[in-house]
Amino acid sequence: MITVSGLRKTYGDVVAVRGVDLDVRDGEVFGLVGPNGAGKTTTLKTICGLVEPTAGDVRVAGYDATDPAMRHHLGFLPEESPLYEEMTPRSYLRFFADLYDVPRETADGRIAAALDRLDLDVRDRPVGDFSKGMKRKVAIARSLVNDPDVLVYDEPASGLDPVTTKTVVDFTRELAAEGKTVLFSAHDLYHVEAVCDRIAVMHDGRVAAKGTLDDIRGEYGSVEYRVALTRQLDGAESVGDHYELTVESMDKVEALRERVQGVGGEVVDIRTRESSLEDLFLAITGESKRAAEERTRVERGEHELEG
Incomplete structure (x- = not known):
């Protein structure tokens, strides 16, 4: 059209x-x-x-x-x-x-x-x-x-x-x-x-x-996997009653599963985070994070909006 x-x-x-x-x-x-x-x-x-x-x-x-x-x-x-x-x-x-x-x-x-x-x-x-x-x-x-x-x-x-x-x-x-x-x-x-x-x-x-x-x-973005574990592994962050690690591929998720099973634990949750359009926008245009935050602040307006 x-x-x-x-x-x-x-x-x-x-x-x-x-x-x-x-x-x-x-x-x-x-x-x-x-x-x-x-x-x-x-x-x-x-x-x-x-x-x-x-x-x-x-x-x-x-x-x-x-x-x-x-x-x-x-x-x-x-x-x-x-x-x-x-x-x-x-x-x-x-x-x-x-x-x-x-x-x-x-x-x-x-x-x-x-x-x-x-x-x-x-x-x-x-x-x-x-x-x-x-x-x-x-x-x-x-x-x-x-x-x-x-x-x-x-x-x-x-x-x-x-x-x-x-x-x-x-x-x-x-x-x-x-x-x-x-x-x-x-x-x-x-x-x-x-x-x-x-x-x-x-x-x-x-x-x-x-x-x-x-x-x-697919061209500019990335995928991250936030994996929740019942046992501590090197680099894992304590979050409530479990531990979490972020990895970049399902192969690494499976490697974590094998490691935690080796110490008597298990994977209890996997959360996927894909690049948002904001992430992609920054990757494509090369705009700095600080500049993007300022642009967003100005454009959304830290002021009273009318309906």
């Missing part, structure tokens, strides 16, 4: 995107992640026809991204999405439906359905009175008034409280279940890991890795 081949975008001497290739399939949720300045937003805006590529080919729903007809098949949610704050959600969304020539009765049905699913009950008060989370829900509903095949969301849950974030994340998965193609970027890697079918990690304007989480974990 979305194909990007050899995408390059420069601004003067600055190269924002350099040779990006992507394919996003019908009915798929595809996540685009990477540190600030990696080229994610430029890539998304080029896919939406808002930025003209310097080189490369971008197609959406069978249309060239620069073809105005493509926009009837696309819903776009930018990271910053100012609204007409003097309008109510209902009048605002009707206005955008009129831009797409959606009949009033059809538009009203779509608007009501979207706002119902997003748990936004307030529909006839000015949007300017709304919290950030409520405004974000209106903006998401706006992306759906033309019933698009493809949705491109840039940081859809940025700065939202946990309840609103969960609503947005669950809604994203519902859209894909209905057959819509969803491409989105996000800094919160936990939600990307939870909802995406496939992922691309961008770094320095390039796609550094892409595939399913298992694909990327």
Whole structure:
């Protein structure tokens, strides 16, 4: 549904995107992640026809991204999405439906359905009175008034409280279940890991890795086994009424089993820990742990969030 081949975008001497290739399939949720300045937003805006590529080919729903007809098949949610704050959600969304020539009765049905699913009950008060989370829900509903095949969301849950974030994340998965193609970027890697079918990690304007989480974990990640023993072995840590050791393979687990049996003990538990998307992100981009912690702190916000 979305194909990007050899995408390059420069601004003067600055190269924002350099040779990006992507394919996003019908009915798929595809996540685009990477540190600030990696080229994610430029890539998304080029896919939406808002930025003209310097080189490369971008197609959406069978249309060239620069073809105005493509926009009837696309819903776009930018990271910053100012609204007409003097309008109510209902009048605002009707206005955008009129831009797409959606009949009033059809538009009203779509608007009501979207706002119902997003748990936004307030529909006839000015949007300017709304919290950030409520405004974000209106903006998401706006992306759906033309019933698009493809949705491109840039940081859809940025700065939202946990309840609103969960609503947005669950809604994203519902859209894909209905057959819509969803491409989105996000800094919160936990939600990307939870909802995406496939992922691309961008770094320095390039796609550094892409595939399913298992694909990327197989190339960049690791698996650890935390083994609980009833008897002490060299290097084992005392934990309550047992001892624990961490090893990197099942062969080493079996070796531990033989060792502990040799001293009259046994293995009573084995817990597996695979690399999280956060671990993989750091391995791929080379971002330091301290920088990642600071990035996470800033992006999740150690401040009061609105719902």
